[in-house]
Structure formats: C-alpha cells, structure tokens
Amino acid sequence: MKTQVVIVGAGPSGLLLGQLLHKAGIANVIVERQSADYVLGRVRAGVLEQVSIDLLDELGIGARMHREGLVHEGIELLFKGARHRIDFPALTGGKTVMVYGQTEVTHDLMDARRAAGLPTIYEVGETATLHDFDTSKPMVRYRKDGAEHTIECDFIAGCDGFHGVSRASVPKGAVREFEKVYPFGWLGLLAEVRPVSDELIYANTERGFALCSMRSMTRSRYYLQVPLADKIEAWSDEAFWNELRLRLDPEARERLVTGPSIEKSIAPLRSFVAEPMRFGRLFLAGDAAHIVPPTGAKGLNLAASDVKYLSRAFAEFYEEKSEAGIDHYSAKTLARVWKAERFSWWFTQLMHRLPDSGEIGQRLQEAELEYLVNSKAASTVLAENYVGLPL
Numbered sequence: 512m513k514t515q516v517v518i519v520g521a522g523p524s525g526l527l528l529g530q531l532l533h534k535a536g537i538a539n540v541i542v543e544r545q546s547a548d549y550v551l552g553r554v555r556a557g558v559l560e561q562v563s564i565d566l567l568d569e570l571g572i573g574a575r576m577h578r579e580g581l582v583h584e585g586i587e588l589l590f591k592g593a594r595h596r597i598d599f600p601a602l603t604g605g606k607t608v609m610v611y612g613q614t615e616v617t618h619d620l621m622d623a624r625r626a627a628g629l630p631t632i633y634e635v636g637e638t639a640t641l642h643d644f645d646t647s648k649p650m651v652r653y654r655k656d657g658a659e660h661t662i663e664c665d666f667i668a669g670c671d672g673f674h675g676v677s678r679a680s681v682p683k684g685a686v687r688e689f690e691k692v693y694p695f696g697w698l699g700l701l702a703e704v705r706p707v708s709d710e711l712i713y714a715n716t717e718r719g720f721a722l723c724s725m726r727s728m729t730r731s732r733y734y735l736q737v738p739l740a741d742k743i744e745a746w747s748d749e750a751f752w753n754e755l756r757l758r759l760d761p762e763a764r765e766r767l768v769t770g771p772s773i774e775k776s777i778a779p780l781r782s783f784v785a786e787p788m789r790f791g792r793l794f795l796a797g798d799a800a801h802i803v804p805p806t807g808a809k810g811l812n813l814a815a816s817d818v819k820y821l822s823r824a825f826a827e828f829y830e831e832k833s834e835a836g837i838d839h840y841s842a843k844t845l846a847r848v849w850k851a852e853r854f855s856w857w858f859t860q861l862m863h864r865l866p867d868s869g870e871i872g873q874r875l876q877e878a879e880l881e882y883l884v885n886s887k888a889a890s891t892v893l894a895e896n897y898v899g900l901p902l
C-alpha cells in the first residue's frame with residue numbers, strides 16, 4: 512500500500528490529524544494498536560479550550576459538541592474550607608471553556624473518518640515498525656491476520672501516545688527527554704449522578720486534592736489524590752464517596768449525590784517532554800511527545816494544537832512545495848508545549864498535598880492560594896492559561 516502520511520495511533524491526535532489532512536487533500540492511513548471500541552472505552556479528558564473547539568468546528572464536526580457540551584465560565588478553588596470563583600470571561604476578555612468528554616470527541620472523529628471512507632487499520636497490536644524515516648521514502652510495516660503488510664509513504668506522524676512505538680524508534684542519542692514523576696496519583700470515578708456543582712471544583716484539603724468534574728448534567732466525574740502505591744481494588748465505591756465527602760465544603764457535601772461507578776481507575780501524574788518533535792520524516796504529536804499532569808486539563812488540548820501545526824506544515828509542503836513548515840514544526844510546537852507544561856506543573860503543585868514539602872511548603876502554598884484568589888493579576892494568570900493561550 513502507498514499513501515502520503517501514515518499516522519500511528521487513533522487517539523485524539525491521530526484522528527484529528529487524519530481529518531485535517533483529509534480536508535487539505537492529503538491522503539492518510541491510520542494504524543492503531545487497539546480496536547475502535549477499546550479506544551472509545553478509555554475515560555480521559557473532559558475540558559476543551561477554544562483552540563480545540565475551533566478545530567472541531569473547522570472540520571465541520573462540532574455540531575454535537577455545541578448541542579451537548581457545557582460552556583463553563585469559571586472554576587472554583589476550594590481551600591481552608593471556602594470556595595473562591597475564578598471568573599474566566601471577566602478576566603480574559605470573554606473567553607470560556609467547554610466541558611465535553613474526550614470519548615465524545617473521539618466518537619465524533621471516528622464517525623467523520625468512517626463517513627469520509629478514510630482507511631484505519633485497527634488491532635495491529637505491538638507489530639507496527641517504522642522504517643527509513645531518515646530518507647524521503649519512509650515505511651510502516653505491521654502484521655495483521657497472520658500477514659505482513661507494508662505502507663510506503665512520504666511522512667510518518669507518531670500519534671501513538673506515551674507508550675507508543677514512534678518515540679521508541681528514534682535513536683537514543685537523537686532525543687532528549689525531560690521528566691518529573693509526581694509522588695501521588697489520581698483515583699477517578701465516573702457515575703450516572705447529577706454533578707455536585709454547576710462548575711468544576713478544584714479542592715486543596717488536608718486530606719489531599721479532590722476534583723469535582725462532570726460529563727453532563729446527569730453524569731459526574733470525580734478525582735481524589737491518592738498515594739502512588741494504592742491499588743484500585745482497595746477502593747470500593749463507598750470508600751471513594753466517603754473520602755470525597757471529607758474533602759468537600761459543607762454545602763457541597765450536602766449536595767453530593769452518589770451512585771455506582773461506571774468506571775474507576777488510578778492514573779499516575781507525570782510531566783514529560785521529548786525534544787525535538789521531528790526526526791527526518793517522522794513527526795511526533797500529542798502524548799507521544801509530551802505528558803502533562805491532568806490538573807490543568809491541558810493534555811487533549813495540547814494534542815489538538817500540535818496537530819493543527821503539523822497539518823499546516825504538511826499542507827505547506829504539498830501545496831507550496833515549501834519545507835519551511837516542517838522545518839519549524841518542532842521549535843514552534845515546543846514553545847507552546849513548555850508553556851502548558853509550566854502551567855500544569857504549577858497548578859498541580861499548588862493544589863495537591865505534597866508529601867515532601869514540609870510545614871514551610873504547606874504555609875507557602877496557603878499564602879500563594881490566598882494571593883491567587885485576592886489578586887486580579889494572579890487570578891488572570893490562572894484564567895488565561897486555563898482557557899488556553901493563543902495559538
């Protein structure tokens with residue numbers, strides 16, 4: 512088989528890139544390790560910035576998001592028993608975010624890809640291998656149903672997440688990795704119950720961080736900071752709800768509706784960047800190149816901005832016969848990535864109980880939170896990063 516761009520991975524980065532390339536008239540094939548159902552079964556991000564909303568609109572697949580998504584004009588920070596609202600439109604000149612799950616985005620993208628008749632090869636397992644991306648004729652090989660397949664292409668887009676094959680295919684000396692692993696994880700629970708509040712609540716409590724989020728007005732997503740060593744089996748639904756209650760203010764505690772979990776999992780928290788994001792004709796995008804801790808809700812949005820830049824670079828290559836876009840992709844993308852990394856790291860260490868920071872660390876954190884909610888300048892820094900920096 513032959514195509515222009517092989518995309519490795521059918522997560523949000525790969526699917527979005529596929530649609531953007533299709534719109535630009537660039538042929539692409541996606542090769543995915545898992546089945547479509549498996550990809551759709553992963554519960555992940557929940558908040559879209561304007562950049563991501565615009566991208567879905569540009570692709571003509573934003574209708575369901577506008578119908579079912581929830582526009583949020585702020586978040587609440589809970590500390591020392593009281594909630595403080597950060598008003599996004601007031602602080603950012605009218606900007607808001609949209610609560611619409613990654614699962615729904617993925618669903619809409621898969622539907623659009625199927626409707627356009629674009630090829631996606633699911634369930635290749637760990638068999639995909641990348642070849643000759645240091646030449647102008649790269650190849651992707653994979654095995655499926657007992658047969659070996661080869662796709663010849665002009666470019667490979669590595670959209671295969673943190674554990675994918677793309678970054679791992681780059682010679683060790685060619686890539687520099689920066690990493691911080693946090694000494695705690697997030698225990699997440701999804702339940703078919705009314706959210707405790709109309710807006711997201713980020714809580715810093717003496718029992719640890721908690722987040723009250725949602726997927727709709729009848730479906731809630733909650734998270735608790737837990738020790739990294741905790742096992743999911745040790746957390747019954749009842750234990751989760753009891754602990755969450757203890758991390759809320761009295762009003763929220765009163766309003767909390769509990770119910771059986773639809774999904775429950777523990778995710779580790781990590782900050783990670785690989786530099787550069789281009790190796791000859793192989794380009795990394797999304798989690799394949801960088802990971803942020805979820806506190807700032809930036810992971811999915813960064814994936815969207817990466818592929819926006821990458822699709823423009825490929826379009827420039829084919830339409831204008833110019834390599835300027837692909838040459839600048841890595842530096843341009845990384846500049847945005849590092850800003851989101853900074854914000855996510857800052858918001859994480861501000862909102863969590865940090866086991867190693869001692870009493871002085873605790874007092875400094877409290878002082879910063881007080882300053883943050885009482886200073887318009889400081890609140891603006893949070894608001895403008897949360898709604899997303901301009902492309």
Ligand code: RFL
Nearest residue numbers: 520522523524544555556671672675797798808809810811
């Ligand atoms: P994904 O979503 O990981 O998709 C990568 C795809 O590549 C496939 N793959 C392969 N395919 C072929 N061959 C191989 N060898 C392959 N190896 C892997 C995988 O099966 C998968 O389908 O990366 P992508 O597309 O870059 O999208 C990034 C986002 O998914 C990610 O940034 C966010 O979900 C991060 N994230 C969150 N972000 C937020 O903004 N808010 C959140 O609340 C939030 N929660 C989360 C998260 C990520 C989590 N992970 C990764 C464990 C919660 C979790 C649990």
Ligand code: PHB
Nearest residue numbers: 556557724805806807808
């Ligand atoms: C979510 O709803 O899953 C979510 C929302 C905001 C975050 C992280 C996760 O910061």
